[in-house]
Amino acid sequence: ETICIAKLRELLKDKRYLIVIDDIWSISAWDAIKYAFPENDFCSRIIATTHNVDVARSCCQGGNGRMYEMEALSDLHSKRLFFKRIFGSEDCCPNVLKQISNKILRNVEASHWQLSAYQVYYPLEGMNSILSLSYNDLPPNLKTCLLYLCIYPEDYVIERDILVRRWIGEGFISEERGQSKQEVAENHFYELINKSMVQPVEVGYDGKARACKVHDMMLELLISKSVENNFISLASHSQTDLAKCDGFIRRLSVQHIDLELASILANEELSHVRSLTVMASTCIKHLPGLVRFEALRVLEFQDCQNLHEYDMNGIDKLFLLKYLSFRGTDMLKLPSGVLRLYDLETLDLRNTHIEGLPTGIIQLVKLQHLLTGRYPYSGTAHGKTKIPNGIGTMKNLQAISGFNIIKSSLCAVEELGNLTVLKDLILQLDSGGSLEYKRHEEMLLSSLCKLGTCKLQSVWMYSNDSTSLQFLDSWSPLPYNLQMFQMTTDYYFPMPKWIVPALTGLAYLDLNLIEVTEEGLRILGEMPALLYLSIAFKTVQKERLTIKDFAFSCLKRNSTLFLRTIGNVQFT
Known part of the structure; x- marks a missing residue:
């Protein structure tokens, strides 16, 4: 390798060159390759492609590099690709099918077309090989976190905070280099997005995704890997992996259960199951009792109705349980046995009747x-x-x-x-x-x-x-670590006195104000980290306000709302 790099570097030393490097997998690969290209005064160029955002940033360091992120296909180009993929060309699509085709296109996300573009050039059988290369390139900790996503059904929006807490509950995450488990887990989440293993969803004011989705082809690969490694067992309408289990069930995701699946579970050894996820569509009365799941670390009943039909006896014996969620269920009262789960770290009762x-x-x-x-x-x-x-x-x-x-x-x-x-x-x-x-x-x-x-x-x-909420005016000393502050109320108040530029970390601010003054606008404009600002006004603005050109230097999304038309704000 070293000899090849030296030869190529010597060959290009006095030449003007254009080099295209397709699909670089890692920063270490780029670090090895880049030494083959000498820097000279002949305006040479290097074009590199990658699925990994971190690799792209690395390629741009130390020079005049520019990173270009491909946009999703437009509706027109999506239509052309769809017709070419299905009918060979746009002209070959029968008129009677065009209306149906357009309806399909409207319901398919743009990110699906990005992957479909590869399918135009690669046989479908080869797609698994391409995705497998991406999967195999991951370090072991990220492979584990990625495999875990196949507990969710196709097209499911996976919330970051819930996923991170589950990873921690499963014991996948350890503290690293002074970072907490929460911080390490969130970094893993964003790494999977940067490596294009999952698709970002609900991108917030700070540019960070609050959730993700797994493409259906990637999900198929993850399920096959999971079955191969006996990582997660699925019970759903479309498939069940229970019969394929070689040994104990480690993690069980129940997306649907009927009498047939219940009879299979009745004969399975469930005392080694580490996590149990029960989805909304499940007929809860057929699920085995909790007394059989004594090794659980994660237990989630998600949007399950008729949960009162399920026998909660034995929940007090789940001594290893770290994560418990009844979110979105019709539960009326917290089971008394929960009070004996002394290792519990997360208890999620949101959107229940408790x-x-x-x-x-x-x-x-x-x-x-x-x-x-x-x-x-x-x-x-x-x-x-x-x-x-x-x-x-x-x-x-x-x-x-x-x-x-x-x-x-x-x-x-x-x-x-x-x-x-x-x-x-x-x-x-x-x-x-x-x-x-x-x-x-x-x-x-x-x-x-x-x-x-x-x-x-x-x-x-x-x-x-x-x-x-005007009592907050007396908030002192200042909350210097505060990053987000939101008030949702019908009450309108003057500009809070504690909101000052000294709050160097405040990035999100949502307020109801009677009015905004020149001084108030100046203070808000000098907030050094403010990325998102939403203000609701109650009264018509009487004076003309001026926003200086250097104000709001970090603001990425200004969602200022006027309850009455003002028109007295001037930018200078």
């Missing part, structure tokens, strides 16, 4: 994520759950959501301030005209002032009425 937690919940001192409340796709979020008295003893909590301040005791609100590692906080502040609310807001402010000096990064406070 409105109260037992007092014994505070015994789960290893809990890091305690998530409640209802968050519909349309309409206003709401939470009725009381903050448990004694929550201050749950020192490992990093995220809590859906708790109602006015329904909680003053003591519980005060104890929020003791959660020194808390990063994400979502609370409901409906006052309902209560005279007690004044005391609750004073206690909440005291807790926020304490949390702001610790690790608090994200705060969302919502209200279904016109509850005033």
